[in-house]
Amino acid sequence: MPSRRRALLLLAALTALALASLVAALLAGSYAVAPGEVWAALTGTGQDTAGAVVSGLRLPRALAAFACGGLLALAGALMQVLLRNPLADPYVLGISGGAAVGALLAMLAGLALALINLFAFAGAFAAMLLVFGLARGDGSWTQTRLLLTGVIVAAGCSAVVALILSVAPEHQLRSMLFWLMGDLSHAGTPWPALLVLALGLAAALPLSRDLNLLARGDLIARTLGVRVRGLRGAVYVLASLLTAVAVTTAGSVGFVGLVVPHLVRLAVGNDQRVLLPAAALAGGSLLVIADTLARTLVAPQQLPVGVLTALLGVPVFLYLLSRQAKGSAP
Amino acid sequence: MSSLLTVRGLAVAVGGRTVVRGLDLELAAGERLAILGRNGAGKTTLLHTLAGLREPAAGRIELCGAELAQTPPRRVAQLRGVLLQQQVDAFPASVLETALIGRHPWLKRWAWESAADARIARAALAAVDLAGFAARDVQTLSGGERQRLAIATLLTQQPRLALLDEPLSHLDLNHQIAALQLLSRTAQETGTALVMVMHDPGLAARYCDRALLVHGDGRVESGSAAAMLTAERLSALYQHPLRMVEADGQRCFLPL
Numbered sequence: 001m002p003s004r005r006r007a008l009l010l011l012a013a014l015t016a017l018a019l020a021s022l023v024a025a026l027l028a029g030s031y032a033v034a035p036g037e038v039w040a041a042l043t044g045t046g047q048d049t050a051g052a053v054v055s056g057l058r059l060p061r062a063l064a065a066f067a068c069g070g071l072l073a074l075a076g077a078l079m080q081v082l083l084r085n086p087l088a089d090p091y092v093l094g095i096s097g098g099a100a101v102g103a104l105l106a107m108l109a110g111l112a113l114a115l116i117n118l119f120a121f122a123g124a125f126a127a128m129l130l131v132f133g134l135a136r137g138d139g140s141w142t143q144t145r146l147l148l149t150g151v152i153v154a155a156g157c158s159a160v161v162a163l164i165l166s167v168a169p170e171h172q173l174r175s176m177l178f179w180l181m182g183d184l185s186h187a188g189t190p191w192p193a194l195l196v197l198a199l200g201l202a203a204a205l206p207l208s209r210d211l212n213l214l215a216r217g218d219l220i221a222r223t224l225g226v227r228v229r230g231l232r233g234a235v236y237v238l239a240s241l242l243t244a245v246a247v248t249t250a251g252s253v254g255f256v257g258l259v260v261p262h263l264v265r266l267a268v269g270n271d272q273r274v275l276l277p278a279a280a281l282a283g284g285s286l287l288v289i290a291d292t293l294a295r296t297l298v299a300p301q302q303l304p305v306g307v308l309t310a311l312l313g314v315p316v317f318l319y320l321l322s323r324q325a326k327g328s329a330p
Numbered sequence: 331m332s333s334l335l336t337v338r339g340l341a342v343a344v345g346g347r348t349v350v351r352g353l354d355l356e357l358a359a360g361e362r363l364a365i366l367g368r369n370g371a372g373k374t375t376l377l378h379t380l381a382g383l384r385e386p387a388a389g390r391i392e393l394c395g396a397e398l399a400q401t402p403p404r405r406v407a408q409l410r411g412v413l414l415q416q417q418v419d420a421f422p423a424s425v426l427e428t429a430l431i432g433r434h435p436w437l438k439r440w441a442w443e444s445a446a447d448a449r450i451a452r453a454a455l456a457a458v459d460l461a462g463f464a465a466r467d468v469q470t471l472s473g474g475e476r477q478r479l480a481i482a483t484l485l486t487q488q489p490r491l492a493l494l495d496e497p498l499s500h501l502d503l504n505h506q507i508a509a510l511q512l513l514s515r516t517a518q519e520t521g522t523a524l525v526m527v528m529h530d531p532g533l534a535a536r537y538c539d540r541a542l543l544v545h546g547d548g549r550v551e552s553g554s555a556a557a558m559l560t561a562e563r564l565s566a567l568y569q570h571p572l573r574m575v576e577a578d579g580q581r582c583f584l585p586l
Binding site for chain 1: 381383403404405406407408411412414417418419420421422423424427428431432434435437439440442487
């Protein structure tokens with residue numbers, strides 16, 4: 001049983017990690033900025049160039065990365081509970097597929113960035129409504145039905161994405177591929193995503209003990225007094241909206257939503273009261289670190305951050321998994 | 331004494347087929363009722379209906395004097411507990427954590443399990459012979475250990491009415507008797523009423539006061555265990571000839 005004290009200690013440690021990752025993101029880059037200048041820029045007393053680089057470029061991008069990572073990890077944790085499947089991620093129900101279709105159509109039409117984001121969000125929302133409508137057609141709402149409907153809608157979306165890629169002119173392909181792999185260089189203002197992350201956590205936390213029971217099965221949750229139908233609907237809508245906001249901000253960054261909840265689960269167990277806020281903090285930190293590496297490793301060229309999240313996350317995850325296996329052996 | 335569970339004219343249907351019709355039942359504190367019937371006769375469906383997990387096709391169910399369908403789920407969960415037929419664990423969790431989910435209906439939204447809750451859970455684990463298992467991962471338990479953990483979770487819930495679907499499944503012989511003795515002791519000491527779906531009429535005769543026979547075609551018979559559990563009635567129920575043997579004052583039923 002994770003005691004409340006241990007939970008608070010862990011969350012404090014993850015908050016420190018998040019702050020450290022943000023500071024590293026502000027310091028790192030091709031234009032050298034001293035720690036003192038970062039402080040000056042943040043407090044609004046900075047010099048021209050350093051201040052502009054830190055508060056105008058690096059800070060919004062780092063905050064956007066944190067928000068996206070947090071949103072994806074939180075949505076992934078919720079999806080895993082909703083589908084009672086450790087392999088579920090925020091994209092499994094076709095949300096990112098819908099967003100990709102919307103975004104790529106907007107790019108194909110040569111629309112402006114704001115419209116690309118709008119189309120991405122509309123695509124994600126349409127996919128969510130489609131899956132929701134089809135999956136509860138006969139009111140049964142089983143995990144298998146929801147999962148199958150989502151997987152099929154996602155498959156349909158990736159077919160459309162492939163179609164768009166094959167007819168798109170050469171010069172648009174690169175930006176389309178970057179969108180598909182996840183990229184924060186066009187992230188824009190981070191505040192909407194941060195606000196949604198805070199609201200999402202605030203909405204999920206009061207439900208977290210109910211979610212602990214939902215993770216053990218619909219029927220057992222109902223025997224212990226959980227209103228399962230309403231809860232599942234709420235979790236589905238919440239996880240979908242979080243995912244939609246994340247992909248609208250940064251494209252479909254892979255891996256964070258699948259692996260961060262698992263990493264956190266290996267460290268703290270499956271109590272959603274700890275897992276949900278811890279996943280949001282850890283996911284945010286991972287994406288900030290990955291994005292900082294993505295823009296500095298081969299600077300001035302930038303890598304798509306989705307590639308980095310996988311390259312960073314896979315070894316860490318495999319290490320934790322093997323340690324866990326050794327630990328639980330008799 | 332007022333009745334914990336009152337059932338009037340209950341009908342239960344599965345896939346358009348009525349398996350229970352016109353059931354009347356009253357269960358008082360401390361009473362133990364066995365439900366017997368062939369596979370697919372509707373025992374589990376009936377149990378789930380009594381638990382409020384399923385809508386009845388007709389009739390009324392009252393739990394502690396209040397209409398079951400109108401009672402808020404959390405209140406229902408404080409009054410009645412259910413042991414489900416199967417326990418499936420998709421995610422790892424410790425044995426103690428799993429027993430503690432029984433406290434869920436008693437905790438306020440932001441409350442965490444207290445030391446008192448943990449004491450209740452640990453006592454329940456000790457009662458089912460799982461005292462040393464608190465930190466074990468449920469996914470590493472054997473079938474019988476997992477079943478005993480489910481019984482401990484139900485005891486941790488401390489309901490006034492316990493509905494148990496095949497409480498003896500996966501249990502070895504000594505744990506079958508231990509589980510029935512534990513449940514009977516709980517019924518006697520705390521006044522918990524028990525409804526148990528069972529497959530061994532001999533054990534039902536020994537550990538239950540009353541029996542409900544579910545024939546699967548809508549017919550149900552209920553009465554005292556002594557009156558219901560006879561070779562004649564059980565042979566008709568299972569559609570297989572049975573002979574009753576008495577040894578040391580206990581009834582046994584031998585399939586012929």
